[in-house]
Amino acid sequence: MKSSVGDARDLPEETLLGLYRVMQLIRRAEEVIADLLEAGEIKCPTHLYIGQEAVAAGVCAALRADDIVFGTHRSHGHYLAKGGDLDGMMAELLGKETGCARGRGGSMHLVAPEVGILGTSPIVAGSLPLAVGTAWASLLRGDGKVSAVFFGDGAVEEGVYHECLNFASLKKLPVVFVCENNFYSSHLILSERQPVDNIHETAGVHDLPGFRIDGNDVVQVFDTAKEAVDRARAGLGPTLIEARTYRWRGHVGPNWDLDKDIRTEQEVRSWMEKDPIKRARESLLGSGVSETDLRQIDYEIEDEITRSVEFARSSPYPDATALADFVLVP
Amino acid sequence: MKSSVGDARDLPEETLLGLYRVMQLIRRAEEVIADLLEAGEIKCPTHLYIGQEAVAAGVCAALRADDIVFGTHRSHGHYLAKGGDLDGMMAELLGKETGCARGRGGSMHLVAPEVGILGTSPIVAGSLPLAVGTAWASLLRGDGKVSAVFFGDGAVEEGVYHECLNFASLKKLPVVFVCENNFYSSHLILSERQPVDNIHETAGVHDLPGFRIDGNDVVQVFDTAKEAVDRARAGLGPTLIEARTYRWRGHVGPNWDLDKDIRTEQEVRSWMEKDPIKRARESLLGSGVSETDLRQIDYEIEDEITRSVEFARSSPYPDATALADFVLVP
Amino acid sequence: MSRQLSYGLAINEAMHQLMERDESVFLTGQGVISPWYVGNTTQGLFDRFGPQRIVDTPVSELCITGAAVGAALAGMRPVVIHPRMDFMLLAVDQVVNQAANWHYMSGGRTKVPVTVRGIVNRGGEQAAQHSQSFHALYAHVPGLKVVMPATPHDAKGLLISAVLDDNPVVYIDDRWLYEETADVPEDFYEVELGKARVAREGKDVTIVATSWLSAQALIAAQGLADEGIEAEVIDLRTLKPLDSQAILESVAKTGRLVVADGGWRTCGYAAEVIAGVATEAHDSLRAAPVRVTLPDVPAPMSKTLEAVFYRRAEHIADGVRAVLGLGRAGSREETDGFAAPGTEVSYAMREAVK
Amino acid sequence: MSRQLSYGLAINEAMHQLMERDESVFLTGQGVISPWYVGNTTQGLFDRFGPQRIVDTPVSELCITGAAVGAALAGMRPVVIHPRMDFMLLAVDQVVNQAANWHYMSGGRTKVPVTVRGIVNRGGEQAAQHSQSFHALYAHVPGLKVVMPATPHDAKGLLISAVLDDNPVVYIDDRWLYEETADVPEDFYEVELGKARVAREGKDVTIVATSWLSAQALIAAQGLADEGIEAEVIDLRTLKPLDSQAILESVAKTGRLVVADGGWRTCGYAAEVIAGVATEAHDSLRAAPVRVTLPDVPAPMSKTLEAVFYRRAEHIADGVRAVLGLGRAGSREETDGFAAPGTEVSYAMREAVK
C-alpha cells in the first residue's frame, strides 16, 4: 500500500475543495436517488456508489476535460466526477427523453461525450477493451488524450481483464485501469472468488506498474491517478490502480444487504467510519477552510439536486413512436 | 529456471529408457507423417511436434494410466505419450473409419478415452476449462485422478487462461497446467505478443506454484511433472509448468517456415542442437545402456510405424451415409 | 396431481430431486447461493447439499461453463446457470465450439451431458444488455438441444429430462414466469425432449408459441373464443429438436399459422417455424402466416418504449385476426413488429407486392 | 472496367485505398502480417502503412475486438480481422453486447464505425471447429449490418462501404472465393449496403443465394438453361439490412423460390428469407419454397463425409427441379439437406402431411 498522503500537504486548497465538492455532490445526489428508488420513481436497476466517492473524484480530478472515461453498472460517481450534467443523469434515471442517453439507457448506461464519458456498461469488464481502444486511437492520432476505465474487483475475474493489461502494456497505450476493490461482487466476498487478495499484483506480470491505495483517501487517489495519467500522457504506457474501498449500500437498489446474511452491520459501520467525505471535510477544516464555506458548498449542491429532480420529473418520456430510433446511424 | 537435472541421477534406468522410447516414437511417427503430408496422403491441417517431445514424454510418464489429458492442435505427442494407439492416430490422420475419432476429427481432434485422453482442440486455450472441469469431477468424486492440460505460449494470451488458474487455485483442483513455450504463436514471436517473457510468473498472482523448466530435458520435465502431479493428487491444488522448448518444423504442415521471414535458420539450428532425444540417448549411453539396445528400440518403433501406416492405408473411409451419426447421443 | 407450485419453485424442486437421486449432478454458476440472483430457483440447495455440490463462482463465465463441460466429459451431470442470457455470450465458445461438437468430433467416443441454464431476465427498464434472449442462436447449432418451458409442470419435467439427457442441453427459463403457479406432480418425472404440447385445441388457426408467449397465446385464444375464433395453441417446449409433426398436423387442420416468439424477428426462431411449414406444408396454408416477435431493436430502457417493445396476448390476437383476414388496418404492422432500421422487411415487402 | 482481379486481391486493394485516403482507418486482428493466415488479403499493407496502422495481435480475440470497438467510439474506422469465424465466437460479447447496442443505448450520442471481418475457412478436412459460418447469428442482432460478398467486385466495394459506414458492420468473406477472378474497377467505389444484385434474370424460378453459393447458383442456372429452365439468381450481398424488395419483385414474377445458403438449416439465414416471403408474399408462391443449406451436422473431417456435407451447384439445381415439380424421387431430400438428429424437420414434416 502506498504511504498515506491523507493530509493534503502538497495539494492546493482549491483542489481539495473541488474534490470535496464533487464527492459531496455524488453522495447527496445518490441519497436522493435512493429515496426516489424507494418511492418507486426510479425503476431501472440502480447501483449506488455511496462510500466510494473518493475514487471517482480523485481519478477524474487528475484527468483533463477532453480525456476519456468508461464506467460500469455503478457509475453515477464517475459520470458526475468527470463533469457529466446532473440534469441529464436524473432525467435518464427516470427514463426521460431529456436524459443523457435520451431514456434509452438508464442508470447503467450513462454517457456524456461532451466531457469525455463515452459510456458505461453493466457487462462486467465489458468496458475495459473499449478504453484500451480509445487509448489506442489516441496513440494513433497523437491527440494526447488519456483514457481511464473504472471497474470492480469482480471484473478482474473476467479473462478479458488480463488480455487488456497485456495488450495495453505491449503497445504502451495511454490508459489508466482503475479497479475499485470494494471486496464484493454482488453477494460474494472476494475470498470466495479469488485465492488471494492481491489485485494490484496482477499488473506486474503484464509489466505495468500497479498501485494499491486507500480508496477512501481522496488525496491519495488523486496523487496516484496524477502519476498514472502523467505516465500515460508521456507515452510510458498503462498503470493499474487498485483503490480499496467499500460500498455502503447493497449491491443494487437502495437497501443495505444486511438482512441477507452476506455481510455484517459491524463491517458496514467500520467502513462508514472511514467515510472519505468526512475525512476530506476534516482535512479542509484543519487547513483553515471555514465551516461556513463548506456549508455554502453543501447548500449549493442541495439546490442543484433539487432542481435536477424537478427537471427530470417535468421532462417528457420518449415518444413510443420513436422506439426504433438509434438502432442504426442513418 | 529450475536447476538442471539433465543427468538422470535419480531416475531408474527403465524410466529413462521408457522416456526415450516414447520420444523416439513421437519423432519418427511425425517424420513419417511429414512425408505423408508432403505426398498429399494426409490432407487435414497437421501441426508437428518435432523438437518438443520431451514435454509430452516427461509429463505423461508422471501420470497414471487413468489420469486425464487434454491437448491442442499440436497433440500427436501428447496422444502417443499418454498411450494412445498409433494405429488409431494414423488412421485418423488419413480420415479413416478406424481412426481414433472415426475419421470425424483428424489431427486436431485426437481422442482415446481408454487411456485418459478425453480430447484435443485447436481452439487456442479451449481445452483449459475442460481440464479444470475433469479435475473438478475428480475432486467431487474423490477418484484420485489428476488432469493435465497441454497448451502453448499463445494460449496464455486468451483471458480464459487466467480464469482457469484463478478458479483451479481457488478450489484446489487436481490439475497440472503445462505450457509448452516454443516462443511462437503461428507466425508471431513471443515478444510481439507479450511485454515480457515470464509465463511461469503468472502462476504466482493466482497463488499456485509456477515452474520454468528446460522443456528439452526430459528428466527435468519428468521430475517437475511428478512433483506437480503428486501435489495435485495430495489435494494441494494446481501447478503451472512452463516448459521452454521449440518446434523444429513450421507452424502447420511439413515445412520449416524458413522462407517466410519469420525465423532464421540459425535459430532453428541452435535449437536442433538441443535435441531432447539426442540428450536422452547420450545420457543412456553414458549410464551403460548399449547402442545395440537403443537400436533395437528404434527398430521396433520403425516397424510399429510401418505397420500403422499400412493399417491406416488399408482401412475404409467413413460411409457417406453415416454423415449425421454422432451429432447427438441417441 | 393437485399440488400447486410456482414455476420458480418447480425448477427448484427439480434440482432438489435430481441431486438427491444422482451423485453426479452438481450445480454451479454465478448466483447459485445468492438471495436474489436466480430468484427462488436454488433455495435450500446449499444448505442441503453443501459447498462441494453447490458452487457459486467468480465472474468467469467462459472458464466455469467450460469446466462444467469438462466435468460432463468426465461423467458428471453438471448444471451451470447463467443468471442472464446476456452474460452467457461470454461463454458461447465453450457451448458452441466445444460442448456442441465434442461428441461428433470424437466420433462418438465421448459425450457431454451438461445442462446450461440461461435465464431470460428483461423488462423493468433494464435496457439493452440486460434483456436479451438468444435461444435462436443456440437452436442454430447442431449438437445442442434447446428447451424453453412455459409452465411450472414443464419447468420441472424439462429440467429433469435435460439433466438426464446425454447431450448438452440449453435450458432457458424466463423470470416473467417465475410466479406462475399450477399443478406440479410431486414425484420425479420427465417431460420428453422434442415433444410439443397442444395447450388448447382449435380449428380455425394454429398459434405456435414459445415460453412466456405460450401463456400469452392462451390468454389471446380465450379472448378470441369470445369473437367466435377457435385457436389451437401449440407450446413448443423444446426448440431443438423441433416437434414439426405437431405443428404440421395442426396446420393441416387449421390452414392458418401465427408464430409467437420472444426473440428478435430477423433470423429468429419464428422464422424457422414459418420456413419449415412453408417448405413442407405449403399446400395446407390458406393464408400468409404471421410472426409475432420483437422488432429488430435493442431492448430500450424507458417504460414508454418498453410498453411498445414487448409482445403480449393482444399482439398475438391481432396476428390471429390478420391471418384470418379480420385485421383492422394497421393491425398487421403491429403484430409483425415493424420494420426497424436493419430489417425493413415488412414495409419493403408490402411495397413490392403492391 | 477491364482490369481483372481476384477476390482476395480485391479485398487487399480496398484496404490499400481506404488506408491511403483515410487516416482514421487501421487494420488489426490475428494474422494481418502473416504470410498465410488471411490469404493474400493483407499483402503489402504492413510495408506501406507500417506497424502503427497494421497491428498483428496476441491471441486475445475479445480484447482486440473490443479495442477496435473502442477506437471506433473515439472516431477511428478500424477493421478487425478474425481469420476464422470459429474463433470470432470468443469476441461475440464485444460484437453483440457492445458494438451492436452502443449507439442505441446512448440514445444516438455515440457511434461505432467498426468493421469486423470474419473469414469463412472450411473444407480440406479441417473438421468441426475450423469450418463454421455464423452469419445467421450476427444477422439476428439489431444494430449490426452484415455483408457477404460473392464476387471480386463486391468484395472490394462492400469492404469500402462497410468501413465508411457509421455502424458496426460484420463483413464475411469466404476462402473458397479468393481465387475467383473478374472485372474489378481500379477506382475507389462503394457497393451500397442493403442492395442485392440480380446476377441473372429468369422467369421460371428465383434462386436467392449468399456468398459462395451465389456463384454456384449461377453455375446451376447455366445448366438448368440447357433443360429449358430460366432461373433468376439473386445474390443477396447484404444479409442485413435485407433487400426484401428485390426478392419479392422476383418471386412476384417467377412464383417459385429456392434459397441457397452455406449455413446450417435450423434457424439459418435461408429460414429468414423463406419466412419473409411466406409472410409477405404468400399469394405469389405457386409451390413450396426449398432451402438448400448445410444439414444440421457439425463439419466432419474425412473427405468422404465432407463430400456429402457441403452444398454445391448440383444441389441448387436439384432444388430448382423440385420446386418446379420436376424432381426425381429423393432429390428433394438431398437439396433440403436431411433431417439430422436435432432437426428432423424435413422427414417429420413430410410424414405429417402425407
Ligand SMILES: Cc1ncc(C[n+]2csc(CCOP(=O)(O)OP(=O)(O)O)c2C)c(N)n1
Ligand atoms: C459479464 C457479466 N457477468 C455477470 C454479471 C452480473 N453482475 C452484475 S454486477 C456484478 C458484480 C460485479 O462486481 P464488481 O466488479 O466488484 O463491481 P461492484 O458491483 O462491486 O461495483 C455482477 C457479477 C454481469 N453484469 N456481467
Ligand SMILES: Cc1ncc(C[n+]2csc(CCOP(=O)(O)OP(=O)(O)O)c2C)c(N)n1
Ligand atoms: C481461439 C483461437 N484463436 C486463434 C487461433 C489460430 N491459431 C491456431 S494455432 C495458433 C498458435 C497458438 O500458439 P501456441 O499456443 O503457442 O501453440 P503452438 O502452435 O506454438 O503449439 C493460433 C493463434 C485458434 N486456433 N484459436
Ligand SMILES: [Mg+2]
Ligand atoms: Mg466489487
Ligand SMILES: [Mg+2]
Ligand atoms: Mg507456441
